[in-house]
Amino acid sequence: MESLFFNTPTQRYQISELFKKENNYVRKVDISNGIFFYDIFLTHRRETIELTNMDRMVMIVMVKKGNLTVHDYLSKHTIQLKSTTIGIYGSSKQQIALEIEKSEESDVLILFVADFFLKRYLSGQKYEPIDFLYNTIQKEISLEEIDRQPIDALTLYSVEKLLTIQASNSMRSIRAEHRVTELMIHCFSLIDIVDEKIVEEERLLAHRAKEILLENFVTPPTIKVLAHLCATNESKLKKVFKKVYKSTLHAYVQKLRLEQASLLLKEESLTIGEIAKRVGYKHQGYFSKLFFKVYGVYPVALLRG
Numbered sequence: 380m381e382s383l384f385f386n387t388p389t390q391r392y393q394i395s396e397l398f399k400k401e402n403n404y405v406r407k408v409d410i411s412n413g414i415f416f417y418d419i420f421l422t423h424r425r426e427t428i429e430l431t432n433m434d435r436m437v438m439i440v441m442v443k444k445g446n447l448t449v450h451d452y453l454s455k456h457t458i459q460l461k462s463t464t465i466g467i468y469g470s471s472k473q474q475i476a477l478e479i480e481k482s483e484e485s486d487v488l489i490l491f492v493a494d495f496f497l498k499r500y501l502s503g504q505k506y507e508p509i510d511f512l513y514n515t516i517q518k519e520i521s522l523e524e525i526d527r528q529p530i531d532a533l534t535l536y537s538v539e540k541l542l543t544i545q546a547s548n549s550m551r552s553i554r555a556e557h558r559v560t561e562l563m564i565h566c567f568s569l570i571d572i573v574d575e576k577i578v579e580e581e582r583l584l585a586h587r588a589k590e591i592l593l594e595n596f597v598t599p600p601t602i603k604v605l606a607h608l609c610a611t612n613e614s615k616l617k618k619v620f621k622k623v624y625k626s627t628l629h630a631y632v633q634k635l636r637l638e639q640a641s642l643l644l645k646e647e648s649l650t651i652g653e654i655a656k657r658v659g660y661k662h663q664g665y666f667s668k669l670f671f672k673v674y675g676v677y678p679v680a681l682l683r684g
Contacts, residue, residue: 383434384413384493392551398426410555413496417477417489418542421445425481428489430473435494435516438468439566440477441530441538445485450476453521460527465534467526467566469516488538490559508567526570531593533639537562540642565638569593577623584609585623588616592628596635597659602628636660637673644681651678 391411398405405426406418417428440447442460449458452474460466479485497513504510515525541558544551571586587609592599600608605628606616620628636658643654655666670678 383415383430383432383436383491384495392555408555410559411552413493414556414559415491416541416559417487419479419485419487419489421479421485423481423483424479424485426479426485428477430475430477432473433471434473435471436469437492437494437497437512437516437525438470439465439488439490439492439562440468441465441488441490441534443486443488443530443535445482445487446480447485447487448478448480449522450478451522452476458522458524463530465528465530465566466524467512467570469512469520469523469525471516471518471520473521475522488542490562492559492563506572508570508572511570511572512567528566528569529590529594532597533565533635533642534562536639536642537565561642571623581619581623584611584616585620588620588628589624589631592632593635596632596639597657599632599659632659633669633673637670640666640670640678641674641681644678651682654678 391409393409395407395409396404397407403421403424404419405421405428407415408418409415419426440449440460442462442464444462446462447460449460449468451457453472458466458468477489479487494513494516497509500509501507501513502510512525515523537558541555541562544554544558569589571582588605591605591608599605602613602617606613609616611619617628620626620631624631626634640654640658643649643657649657651667652663655661655663658666660666660669667677667679670676
């Protein structure tokens with residue numbers, strides 16, 4: 380069996396058109412040893428990608444539009460992902476088929492990251508996302524679903540920047556690897572890694588609150604409204620969320636806002652005030668002070684830097 384990761388092209392960053400007809404395409408993009416992805420856009424067409432390998436890897440599947448079915452022939456089960464969903468999977472050996480179902484429009488990205496890439500960033504902490512994922516794929520598993528989330532704004536933004544790297548850009552491989560790293564940092568931080576002391580009821584409650592905040596962090600609901608949406612009371616919601624995620628609700632919203640702001644500072648032709656408003660802060664001065672408190676630098680110093 381060939382390795383998906385060591386069979387890299389001579390040119391480090393390379394796009395291979397596996398299928399192209401009018402506006403429809405299936406592209407394989409090799410970034411570097413350890414990272415590649417499929418970029419798929421189809422209209423009224425079914426497509427299947429088959430993989431038979433012995434690679435330890437993490438797979439991030441983003442289904443922006445359409446439906447995707449993963450057939451795992453080794454464990455003899457299937458996984459289905461619908462529109463606006465992102466899933467994270469671990470695997471130590473593969474005999475799978477990734478089936479893009481025929482629909483009006485399919486827009487899918489499938490990112491593969493090798494275990495030796497993750498190994499660079501191990502912290503030695505059991506509940507650190509990278510360590511958790513790396514240790515998971517050291518087991519003998521064909522395909523294990525680690526997490527599934529609705530697609531949020533930060534994920535869409537990171538993927539858009541990854542896909543818009545131009546052929547004329549210098550150091551494309553480094554640029555793309557940087558974009559992938561940003562995407563992984565955000566997606567992996569969303570994984571529910573909870574210790575054994577957390578009961579299932581608490582995990583589900585905290586997870587539900589997190590899903591709502593991910594979709595609405597620019598204009599989040601009040602704690603009272605959020606508690607109502609989660610079918611609980613304010614006191615219990617605050618207590619359980621902090622227990623599960625080691626963060627207050629307010630701090631979590633702030634984290635999401637500043638993450639998006641840090642990306643906007645690098646890429647968009649916006650003023651600091653416009654960026655502050657885009658991520659949910661009415662006052663530029665407050666946003667700048669908060670940004671400095673978290674990152675140790677004022678946002679103006681990073682503006683498109």
